[in-house]
Amino acid sequence: xxxxxxxxxxxxxxxxxxxxxxxxxxxxxxxxxxxxxxxxxxxxxxxxxxxxxxxxxxxxxxxxxxxxxxxxxxxxxxxxxxxxxxxxxxxxxxxxxxxxxxxxxxxxxxxxxxxxxxxxxxxxxxxxxxxxxxxxxxxxxxxxxxxxxxxxxxxxxxxxxxxxxxxxxxxxxxxxxxxxxxxxxxxxxxxxxxxxxxxxxxxxxxxxxxxxxxxxxxxxxxxxxxxxxxxxxxxxxxxxxxxxxxxxxxxxxxxxxxxxxxxxxxxxxxxxxxxxxxxxxxxxxxxxxxxxxxxxxxxxxxxxx
Amino acid sequence: xxxxxxxxxxxxxxxxxxxxxxxxxxxxxxxxxxxxxxxxxxxxxxxxxxxxxxxxxxxxxxxxxxxxxxxxxxxxxxxxxxxxxxxxxxxxxxxxxxxxxxxxxxxxxxxxxxxxxxxxxxxxxxxxxxxxxxxxxxxxxxxxxxxxxxxxxxxxxxxxxxxxxxxxxxxxxxxxxxxxxxxxxxxxxxxxxxxxxxxxxxxxxxxxxxxxxxxxxxxxxxxxxxxxxxxxxxxxxxxxxxxxxxxxxxxxxxxxxxxxxxxxxxxxxxxxxxxxxxxxxxxxxxxxxxxxxxxxxxxxxxxxxxxxxxxxxxxxxxxxxxxxxxxxxxxxxxxxxxxx
Numbered sequence: 001x002x003x004x005x006x007x008x009x010x011x012x013x014x015x016x017x018x019x020x021x022x023x024x025x026x027x028x029x030x031x032x033x034x035x036x037x038x039x040x041x042x043x044x045x046x047x048x049x050x051x052x053x054x055x056x057x058x059x060x061x062x063x064x065x066x067x068x069x070x071x072x073x074x075x076x077x078x079x080x081x082x083x084x085x086x087x088x089x090x091x092x093x094x095x096x097x098x099x100x101x102x103x104x105x106x107x108x109x110x111x112x113x114x115x116x117x118x119x120x121x122x123x124x125x126x127x128x129x130x131x132x133x134x135x136x137x138x139x140x141x142x143x144x145x146x147x148x149x150x151x152x153x154x155x156x157x158x159x160x161x162x163x164x165x166x167x168x169x170x171x172x173x174x175x176x177x178x179x180x181x182x183x184x185x186x187x188x189x190x191x192x193x194x195x196x197x198x199x200x201x202x203x204x205x206x207x208x209x210x211x212x213x214x215x216x217x218x219x220x221x222x223x224x225x226x227x228x229x230x231x232x233x234x235x236x237x238x239x240x241x242x243x244x245x246x247x248x249x250x251x252x253x254x255x256x257x258x259x260x261x262x263x264x265x266x267x268x269x270x271x272x273x274x275x276x277x278x279x280x281x282x283x284x285x286x287x288x289x290x291x292x293x294x295x296x297x298x299x300x301x302x303x304x305x
Numbered sequence: 306x307x308x309x310x311x312x313x314x315x316x317x318x319x320x321x322x323x324x325x326x327x328x329x330x331x332x333x334x335x336x337x338x339x340x341x342x343x344x345x346x347x348x349x350x351x352x353x354x355x356x357x358x359x360x361x362x363x364x365x366x367x368x369x370x371x372x373x374x375x376x377x378x379x380x381x382x383x384x385x386x387x388x389x390x391x392x393x394x395x396x397x398x399x400x401x402x403x404x405x406x407x408x409x410x411x412x413x414x415x416x417x418x419x420x421x422x423x424x425x426x427x428x429x430x431x432x433x434x435x436x437x438x439x440x441x442x443x444x445x446x447x448x449x450x451x452x453x454x455x456x457x458x459x460x461x462x463x464x465x466x467x468x469x470x471x472x473x474x475x476x477x478x479x480x481x482x483x484x485x486x487x488x489x490x491x492x493x494x495x496x497x498x499x500x501x502x503x504x505x506x507x508x509x510x511x512x513x514x515x516x517x518x519x520x521x522x523x524x525x526x527x528x529x530x531x532x533x534x535x536x537x538x539x540x541x542x543x544x545x546x547x548x549x550x551x552x553x554x555x556x557x558x559x560x561x562x563x564x565x566x567x568x569x570x571x572x573x574x575x576x577x578x579x580x581x582x583x584x585x586x587x588x589x590x591x592x593x594x595x596x597x598x599x600x601x602x603x604x605x606x607x608x609x610x611x612x613x614x615x616x617x618x619x620x621x622x623x624x625x626x627x628x629x630x631x632x633x634x635x636x637x638x639x640x641x642x643x644x645x
Contacts, residue, residue: 019402054586202411208366209406209476211399218426224416300461301415 005293012285018069019281020274024063027270034079034268066274075275080267086275092241094279096166097249097256098279101241103176108183114180115184116191120199120216120226131188137198138185146180147251164253173254179245183237195226224298231298233290234289239284312380313517314340314363319377321355321362327358327590332358334541336377340485340534345511346551347528349564350538351586356521358409359538362485363519364404365394365408382484386474400430403486408494409470415464415500417427419446419473420458426480443475445530468499472506479510486511487519494528504531525568529553534622537561540587543616547623557617557625559602596628604629618638 035041035049050056054065069076075086115135119128151174155163162171197203199222207221246258257276264272295302321333333355338347341631348356361367362374377384381402386394414422423442425432433441440459446454449472462470471491478486488507492500508531511518522528528535529549536546537560545558552581556562565584584601593599599609608628617630627633 084611187526194543202406202408203414205366206412206474206477207414209364209398209404211395211397212425216425221417255431299416300418301463 001293001294005289008289008292012289015285016278016281017067017070021067022068022279023274024270025279027061027268027273032268034270042198052170070274070278072179076271076279078264078269080264080274081273086271089272090185090257090275090279093255093257096254097245097258098128098242098250098258100172100175100179100254100293101238101243101245103172104179104183105234105238105241107176107180108187108237111180111184113191115188116230117195117218117223117226119188119192120195121214121269123196126170132192135185135188136199138181138188141181142247143178143182143245144247144251145183147174147247147248150178150253156232164251166254171252175248175254178251183241186233186237188229191227194229195222198225201225217268228295229299231294232291235287235294236284239280239287243280243283306446306591309595312339313342313382313521315378315380316359316363317361317378317380319359319379320375321367321372322375325590330382330590331541331592332589333362333374335533336536336541337542338536338543338546340517340519341571342397342484342517343511343515345532345535347521347522347535348521349386349471349523349525349528351523353565353586353589354518354538355541355589356538357489358541360404360489361488363560364398364402365389365391365396368405371459374408374556377644394432396430396484399426399469399483401480403481403484404487405471405474405478405491408468409474409488410494412474413470415462418459418461419465423458423473423477423480424645426477428508441480445480448474448479448510449473449476449527450502451476469497469503471495471499471503475503475506475510478518479514484517485519487521489521490523492521493522493524507531525553537564540589540592542597542625542626544598545623545625546590547619551623555634557619557630557637558627559604559629559633560598561625562637563601563603596626604633610619 035046035056042051050191054062066076073087073106078084078086081089115131119125119131122128151163154160154174161173163174186246202228204217204222207217212221218263246262248254249259250262261273261276261280263269264276315338317337319333320331323330323332323533336355336359338346338348347476348359350356358367358372363379363381363386365374367374372564374387374527377387382396386397386635389397393499408493419430420442422437424433424435424438425444427438427441428435429616431441443454446458451457451472457465464472465473471494486507491501491507495503503579504527506519507520510516518531520528532549534546535549535552537544537552537558539560544562545552545556547557552561552572553565558581563580566580569579576580580600587593587600589599593610595608595610595612596605598616599605602609612628614626614628614630616624616626618624619630625634
């Protein structure tokens with residue numbers, strides 16, 4: 001088990017470097033750079049800048065230098081935000097995204113799991129149809145529509161919560177709901193399908209034949225097998241939730257990582273883009289590893305060498 | 306408890322139907338039988354004849370919907386199981402009547418240790434403490450012939466072979482010394498060599514514990530040496546019911562005769578092709594008005610297609626569902642026994 005984890009952790013390094021390389025390649029293939037704005041720079045200044053950032057050297061020298069720095073976890077300074085290192089910027093904005101993401105994750109799990117389990121237990125009931133219809137709706141409404149609707153109703157009509165910006169618990173409510181909706185819907189459907197499959201299985205019939213109560217049958221015998229599909233979904237989902245979602249952060253004016261990420265791309269702020277890409281890819285791989293490890297705890301048939 | 310030779314289970318005109326997109330499937334349609342204490346009843350029939358549904362009905366384990374017990378009494382030790390609330394049924398299930406299933410590979414929970422799955426039965430029904438339940442579970446595994454049970458009890462089902470898992474299922478079913486054990490094709494999914502061991506085990510345990518057993522199978526060879534009485538089911542109906550010896554010696558139903566002829570008999574028929582009943586069992590969602598077996602029956606006449614056959618009494622314990630039951634019975638007597 002320990003060997004397995006160690007192996008997977010080590011693999012993360014070359015994988016992250018590969019992702020960074022591909023991203024760097026894409027940025028370089030696109031025409032223009034940070035300095036090729038609308039205003040043409042005087043040739044002397046441009047030559048200065050080119051020299052300072054090593055842009056006059058061949059591409060492989062630039063690439064090698066960048067990779068060498070990244071291996072040492074130094075992503076350099078942002079081009080846009082002069083004098084601020086990429087690491088600083090990421091750590092400043094990540095907590096906003098992580099707070100909202102983690103809350104949304106917990107909300108989505110709470111709603112999704114309970115709705116899915118109840119729907120599976122009362123298959124073809126009013127609750128089943130109702131919650132699954134709602135889940136379909138949740139999956140179909142994009143969050144850039146849901147967000148503004150929530151703002152309209154709860155902020156502008158009812159004045160219950162602030163419409164945007166960061167400040168106090170009340171300002172978290174709408175973005176968290178907006179973010180959680182789609183995940184809750186997806187988890188509900190996964191849970192229902194997983195539970196239905198397990199509840200039809202032979203060993204559940206055995207459990208009932210023993211005279212166990214429905215509660216014991218459900219919690220002790222059915223739940224573990226039923227939520228395995230949910231687990232494989234929620235690992236990567238948590239990673240992308242924590243990393244911030246552009247739309248929700250934009251709609252609610254939250255200074256999160258997602259917003260900074262998109263801006264860095266528009267600004268052609270290469271070091272910042274690469275830094276965030278590396279950070280996100282590591283985050284996703286770590287959570288995938290966490291999912292794989294948790295399989296081992298959920299299903300005794302899975303053992304890692 | 307009743308006196309020693311009382312009736313433990315009597316099922317009377319049981320009907321269990323399933324609502325499907327194809328219409329109503331009459332999986333069990335008017336089954337009647339009786340099981341005395343300490344005896345073994347064999348229920349024989351092809352796949353889909355309703356033998357499993359009959360017994361799931363007895364345990365009240367029919368999934369509702371789509372299934373429903375629409376008629377009949379299921380009297381277990383003087384109490385009609387159908388009239389009990391589900392909580393009361395749960396107190397009987399696993400404690401006084403237990404069931405072992407066909408496929409031991411899927412009937413044990415793959416996510417839980419064997420110990421957990423065994424212990425929960427006695428903790429629930431006998432009020433065992435964890436310690437007591439654990440010791441009892443080890444003892445049960447020893448009883449069913451699992452070597453070094455104290456080392457194996459905390460294993461997971463996937464660490465056991467098929468035969469061992471079926472032994473675990475039997476240990477689980479017998480944990481509370483039930484009065485009735487329903488074995489639903491307990492050997493079908495196992496290797497032939499293991500089959501004999503498992504049957505022998507059930508036979509021994511039945512003798513030691515005095516449990517009454519219902520043995521469901523499609524294999525007449527299995528029931529021959531183990532049962533006092535047999536009922537033969539076809540298309541949700543009892544086609545013939547008789548004491549085991551009599552059924553084998555003098556069957557009174559063409560379907561039973563067909564089944565008996567399809568049992569391989571190496572002593573007399575070496576080299577000859579094995580007999581098989583022509584055709585397939587009927588679709589129970591669309592049964593003809595007459596005898597459901599008529600289509601496949603060697604001696605079917607016009608009346609068989611038109612009219613549903615009567616349940617003819619041959620003697621006190623021998624009944625057959627056939628227009629020509631008495632004639633078939635007479636033929637059997639003349640031919641002498643096929644299997645002694």
